[in-house]
Amino acid sequence: MKAVVVDRFGPLEQLRVAELPDPTPGPGEVVLDVHAAGVNYPDALMVQGQYQIKPPLPFTPGAEAAGIVSAVGEGVRHLKVGDHAATFTGTGAFAEKLLAPAAQVTPLPPGFSFDIAASLTLAYGTSYHALVNRAQLQAGETLLVLGAAGGVGLAAVMIGKALGARVIAAASSEEKLALTRQHGADETINYASEDLRARLKELTGGQGPNVVYDPVGGDYTEAAFRSVAWGGRYLVVGFANGEIPRLPLNLPLLKGASLVGVFWGEFARRDPRANVANLTQLARWVGDGTIRPVISERYTLEQAPEALRALLERRVTGKVTLVP
Ligand SMILES: NC(=O)c1ccc[n+]([C@@H]2O[C@H](COP(=O)([O-])OP(=O)(O)OC[C@H]3O[C@@H](n4cnc5c(N)ncnc54)[C@H](OP(=O)(O)O)[C@@H]3O)[C@@H](O)[C@H]2O)c1
CATH class of the missing domain: 3.40.50.720 (NAD(P)-binding Rossmann-like Domain)
Structure with a gap:
């Protein structure tokens, strides 16, 4: 699979797209074929080593994604191959495939936009x-x-x-x-x-x-x-x-x-139930049109530095996504 890779913390331009082995799910894990990854300001900070969390190097940035479940590990009950789903993993989403703990993957209702699902959790x-x-x-x-x-x-x-x-x-x-x-x-x-x-x-x-x-x-x-x-x-x-x-x-x-x-x-880590209740209300509001999340631009994996640069230069309105 193709994935954006950070070899060392530094300028956005050092991001590269590499060919990595496809992930295989262990017990309690699933693999999502990423159809959209949300781009957030903290991603830009993390790549530059300026965020409060510094993942071990090398790593793939991207905190959240939506797509189609393509592999399911042992013991996973609420998801099957072919389901549309969204997840927040903190890193790894700027890739064609994302390995995620099944407990952090939420099935999407039919017709729910991948772009919006990939942009909802964090912002x-x-x-x-x-x-x-x-x-x-x-x-x-x-x-x-x-x-x-x-x-x-x-x-x-x-x-x-x-x-x-x-x-x-x-x-x-x-x-x-x-x-x-x-x-x-x-x-x-x-x-x-x-x-x-x-x-x-x-x-x-x-x-x-x-x-x-x-x-x-x-x-x-x-x-x-x-x-x-x-x-x-x-x-x-x-x-x-x-x-x-x-x-x-x-x-x-x-x-x-x-x-x-x-x-x-930290709130989501300490009180996952309250966070799920919040996200459920947000999904309901998207469904009935109370809120209409704005996706102003879509970028490819190769354009990850450009997408993050646009955020840092104050050029983004609403949300942007990466579409592998
Ligand atoms: N506390 C949390 O849990 C949490 C969660 C998510 C994000 N955040 C933080 O919230 C902030 C915004 O994140 P975001 O994803 O919404 O980013 P964003 O889409 O880039 O929005 C940031 C806004 O800040 C304004 N801004 C003013 N000076 C800026 C500058 N020098 N560079 C860039 N933007 C500037 C811009 O609006 P104008 O041009 O209109 O001024 C811009 O629209 C970030 O600091 C992020 O780390 C915190």
Whole structure:
């Protein structure tokens, strides 16, 4: 099979596509013929050795995939050859075939898109966990989403609307903001050209948002935190901007506000049942059209560096996938 290989941590350009032996499933494992692999910001960090998890070298990147089960190991009951399924493995998905523990492989309903199934777990799983489990966002509350046209950001816009919140989307271009409006954003702020704090004041009648979803970091964080409503919840999701911000601790005190950490991977490891319940709700919303995940581009395995580069250069809207 063909697979993307990382021989040493470093620039994206060192990724190569190699011919590797086809995997064989052991007891409790299955092999998935990959039809789509989700591309996520953490993949780009991992390849460069900048992620909190450093897999042993060499390794194949790619955290999640969807495809068709092509081999089943001993003792696997809920899957058979030919089933359509999706999985989250953390690594290995940028390949024609992916070996996965059967317990981490979920069968897909008939007709469910491979692209969407391969994009749902990490980005949508993170945003659902953040807004529901961590922030306990309530219908009628105001939610501010930074980086709102990106992978986790656009997911947060859609999930926020599905939960009945008023959603303010902030992003760096008019094209990105138009996409957020198509997916339910009530108001938008172009934080590249407008003053984030002044616009938030204007849009919320001086009250500020109840919940802030921040996957960006950098200078936006303090500005957004200073705008938060009394009793607000500030979700720390990521630092796509590259800079981990520091916050004066008098700010949460003055607002009676909470700074809330979000780490979906650890949540899913510690509480797999709650994670499955979240993903089941997301799949239901995809099925009934409540949320419409956006796949803006598809790349081949050979184009893996290009796909990851597009994320790092802020060019991606919604999600992109690799299609072997
Ligand atoms: N905590 C968790 O469990 C968890 C789970 C998944 C992902 N994450 C983190 O969440 C962040 C976003 O991930 P993603 O997959 O949604 O990425 P993404 O699709 O690339 O979205 C990131 C957004 O951040 C904004 N941004 C601002 N400055 C940027 C810069 N210098 N480079 C790149 N983007 C920049 C961009 O929007 P504008 O151009 O509009 O500013 C972009 O749309 C990453 O830091 C990732 O590691 C955390």
